Amino acid sequence: MIGEFERTFGAVLEKKTLGKKKVLYALRVRQEDFPKMVRFLLSMPTVRLFTMVGTDERPFEDAFSVTYWFADWREGEILGIRLYVPEDNPEYPSVASFHKGALWFEREVKDLLGLYAKGLPDPRRLILSDDWPEDEFPLREDFEYYSSPLSERKPQYLPKIEGTSVHAIGPYHIALDEPAHFRLFVRGEEIVGVDYRGFYSHRGIEKLARGRMNYNQVCFIAERVCGICGFCHSTAYAQAVEEAAKIEVPDRARYIRTILLEVERLHSHLLWIGVAAHLTGFDTAFMRVWEVREKVMQLAERLTGNRKTYGLVVVGGVRRDLLDYRVSMIEKFLKEIKKEFDRVVDFLLSARSFVERCRGVGVLTKELAREWDANGPVARASGIDYDVRRDFPYAAYPELSFDIPVYTEGDVLARAMVRIDEVRESLSLIEQAIDAMPSGPIMAGFNEIPGGVEGISAVEAPRGENVHYVMTEDSNVIYRWRIKAATYNNLQTAPDMLRGYTIADAPLIIASIDPCYSCTERIQVMDVGRWEPCP
Amino acid sequence: MNLVIPLIIPFITPILDGIARKVRAKIQDRIGPPVLQTWYDFISLFGMESIDASGSLTFRLAPYLAFGSAMAMLFLLPYGDSSPFGFKGDLIAFIYFFALFSAVVVLSGMSVESSYTMAGASREITLSLVFKPAFAVVVALFALKSGSLSIEEITHSLHLAPSVIGAYALLIYITYVEAGFIPYDIAEAETEILGGVLSEYSGRALAVFLWAFQIKRFAMIWLLSSMIVLPFVGGVKALIAQFLTALTIFILMVVYESMNARHRLDIAVRKGIKALAAGCILLILAFFGW
Incomplete structure (x- = not known):
């Protein structure tokens, strides 16, 4: 190019x-x-x-x-x-x-x-x-x-289409536990048009980072952009700064990051599979999948001290080491997760009523996916063979082997299958990373980060690419930080996916892109007592 | 004595719902709420004000009308040896109240200007259009085979024939559908249309409506269990057998429910049409003496 x-x-x-x-x-x-x-x-x-x-x-x-x-x-x-x-x-x-x-x-x-x-x-x-x-x-x-x-x-709002009525999903809806406002223009049950209003949770986190925090503090606020793929955000941010300042991250730190990125993917995909089952009224599968997800969170807790929001990434490496005696524990966890996951997926896919709900629904063609720059599982379910981990390698991915599932149907079922396959790949990736984990330092030594340099880096989050751009300023602060979450592109495809289907399908179709509104809108957590940004 | 039973049943249905919650929890590896939880919910709802979302009389009366129809269904059913208000043609009355229940649900949904209740009402109509005739066909077959229009007499004079066995199978299916279990809770789909017609109800009115739904569900299952038990068992034992059978059917249905995802309306309708067609074929067979 x-x-x-x-x-x-x-x-x-x-x-x-x-x-x-x-x-x-x-x-x-x-x-x-x-x-x-x-x-x-x-x-x-x-x-x-x-x-x-x-x-x-x-x-x-x-x-x-x-x-x-x-x-x-x-x-x-x-x-x-x-x-x-x-x-x-x-x-x-x-x-x-x-x-x-x-x-x-x-x-x-x-x-x-x-x-x-x-x-x-x-x-x-x-x-x-x-x-x-x-x-x-x-x-x-x-x-x-x-x-x-x-x-x-x-x-x-967009004007109502002639002869339709408005069916609102959100800003708060039982099937959409985050603030997003879809206005579906429906004729009977059929959706003929969609208007979207979001960004209710935009709080100007990029402005907050500007000049008010040093580059390392931003890692932690980056992690709080999202409750599910936070680690991907902090990693993407740290990589962008590392690239701008030409910092070489030690091997062990790269492997630790990889392991946690994959643990996070496991958690996110399991969460999503459960939610999809719940939205179709299949609560037994929902509970069983989340039981497996619970195990993943326990694993994360044993590794980092936190079930979510691991708080481990800093510019130049990671804050804490994974102790070697944990290896057998991780292996035990992985074995259990793998066994239970296979059982639960068999159960989920054996319910014909669930598969019927997903097949042929919310189809996104490859052409549309290209036009909207869809990414992550949404793109891979529509036949676009693109994964940041392979195509823009980072962390330890170049040294590990993994498959990238690609489906061409473009429907909800294909998106579900991509995620199910990726769970299995993630399990294998964690195993490989543990086997190949090098010893050595976990932090790179470096001097003051120069001002006026730029870096751009992406991480394959569970939902797709998280792209972070950083421009530095003197005295260790960030001049401009731009976060682009995967949902930012994927959410824009939702109106095209919804058109022609019914309001019964709408929550499932919207959920099938695994939307993360907080990523897209860049929130930060507020301490309500003091009404200031939490440090 | 038999007069009292239909009055006791409404107090049992919330406990049955509690049992369903426990069973579901067991299947899902959870502990689940106490068996009396549905009662606790009702008691707290009864203490709450109900907000009138539409200002129309239909909206305010609907829960009570639904409750009334569900109770009427109960009164027409046989308990053990006799049905308290049974008469020649009570089967027609049963179908009438059964249809009235759906009509009330639809009207209450139409009386509020909300796309959720409207969607719920329209789904209820669509489902009724296929499953109610299917039910009527099954009932007609029983009437034809037994030469009676009284539920009690039918149960006593049924003789097994190929068409009757087929009709039993259909009755089980339609009971499941009309009891509103997943995959057929389409008209009240929580994650799609926020509970459909129920979404605008609150407080006392909501409790009455929910209660009515439970009673109607029980009435449908009781009818099925009567059809299964009464041809074979008589006397006092019959009542116990009826109850145990109803309980078993209920629990089996809950188990089946928790193994399924909700159908989309078009799929349910397609299945309903198949059931209706099957019913018609069985009716023709019955007519020719099979």
């Missing part, structure tokens, strides 16, 4: 190399060429829009910047194109006008930084609440973290 791109457009660009196979180009002149470049990149079959970062670079560039990051998952290359957007004319050409996957990125930048994408198909508010004033942009440097301006409440 990088070679071809440079041959075609290299002349107008300023190049900066971030790492092996990671390049950033700045486009300072001829912004009108930008859509052409993006079209060129996305026309390659294995290139996807990875993330997009808007930054207030006024203190040193005298302009805002938006950076589109692309990833070629066959070559393992990452390429960024940066546009500078002046304050007096905050406009740039839209990518969403021809590539759906960019829609939320551009809406987000509009909300948080006040930069407008010319030609944005859906310019409604995405992140900020309905009563936030029009001219306040919280991610700008001159906006105070603690100010919370108010204005009149103006909800921007």
Whole structure:
């Protein structure tokens, strides 16, 4: 990807190399060429829009910047194109006008930084609440973290489709235990259109990390972005900083990270399988699967001291070592989990009524999955063979062998099967990692992290790719930190998955992407007593 | 004596529900709530104000009408040797109250402007359209074979024939469906439409409605157990046998329920149509003396 791109457009660009196979180009002149470049990149079959970062670079560039990051998952290359957007004319050409996957990125930048994408198909508010004033942009440097301006409440729902009634799922719904508001336009029981409003739990965690915390504290707040794939977030963040500061992580730390990443995947997938069973009224399978999940949490507790939110990752390695005498205990746990999991999956799939509910429901075609940049199990169930662990290797994955299950049906059952297969792969990965675990230090030694360097890194979370981008500042703080969770892309496919099915299928279809609203919206935990962010 | 039994049964049904919870918990490797939990729930609900979500009389009356129809179903059933209010043609009355129950559920759902209750009501109608006729066909077969329209007489004058055995099988299936067990709790699907028609009810009205559902479930199972027991057992023993059979059927149904996921409406309807077709074929067989 990088070679071809440079041959075609290299002349107008300023190049900066971030790492092996990671390049950033700045486009300072001829912004009108930008859509052409993006079209060129996305026309390659294995290139996807990875993330997009808007930054207030006024203190040193005298302009805002938006950076589109692309990833070629066959070559393992990452390429960024940066546009500078002046304050007096905050406009740039839209990518969403021809590539759906960019829609939320551009809406987000509009909300948080006040930069407008010319030609944005859906310019409604995405992140900020309905009563936030029009001219306040919280991610700008001159906006105070603690100010919370108010204005009149103006909800921007899509107009109702003629001849339908609105069936609301959320903001709080029994089948959706997180705040998300789906407005289903239904004719009888059939869904003909969908409107989504989310980001009720956006709390500006990226703003919080800006200048208020040092780079190591951010690891812990990153872990609290999500209650389920938190470790993936802290790992992705730490990897981004390590890449920016050129820190080499010791082997043992890489293996420890791998083990815990896979323990987390086990937990997440088991949780999801249980929830899927519950949503179809199959509570026996739900309870039995969660019994296995309980074992995984016990294992995590014995390894890290915490059932969830392990708090182990720091920049440069991990905080605590896994003790060698634990090895036999882990092996015992794995054996039990494997046995019980096989039994429980047999039981689940032997219930015809459950399989009937999942088969042929919520189909996402490969083309749509590509357009929305779906990732993780959602993409793999639609025939896209992409997994960050193999394609952008990190931690100890390059040294371990594992299969990546890919199904082509694109329905709920395929997504369930991907996760079921991945549980088995995770069990084998943990075993391999324990066998091959090297000895040695668990922390890298390094000096002060330089300012103005950038890093981008991804981790295959249970739900898909978590991409973290970091730009540092002097005195060990972070200037810009951008989190993109897997659900950010996958959730956007939900309306396309829901259309044409019934309201009976809706909770299952929504759940089948394993949505994580807190990841997508980037929350942080508040200490209610003091009403301040918890440290 | 037999007059009192239908009055005692409503107090037993919440305990049966408690037993169902225990059984389900056992299957799911949980401890489960106490057997009296459903009673505790009802008592606390009875102490709570019920909020009138629609302001319409239908909405307020529906739980009591449903309770009334369920009780009427109980009174028409045989207990041991006799049925307290049995008369010639009580089978028709039973079907009437059985249908009235569904009608009340549908009306209560339609009386509130909520997409959840509306969805519940429309699902109830759809299911009724296929399963109620199927039930009627089975009943017609029994009436044809025994030459009577009284539940008690039917149970005493049934003779086993191929069509009657088929009708029994269908009756078991339809009882299961009408008792509202998963996979057929579609009209009240909690995780899809928040309990359907029940979603707007609260407090006392909710308790009465839930109670009515339990009584109706029990009445359906009691009918099935009567059909199984009474042709073979008579006297005082019959009542005990009826109760034990009903309890066994109930527990077996709970066990089957916990092994299944909920059907989608179209799948349930397809199964209902098959049941109806099977019933019609059996009826024709019965007509020709099989």
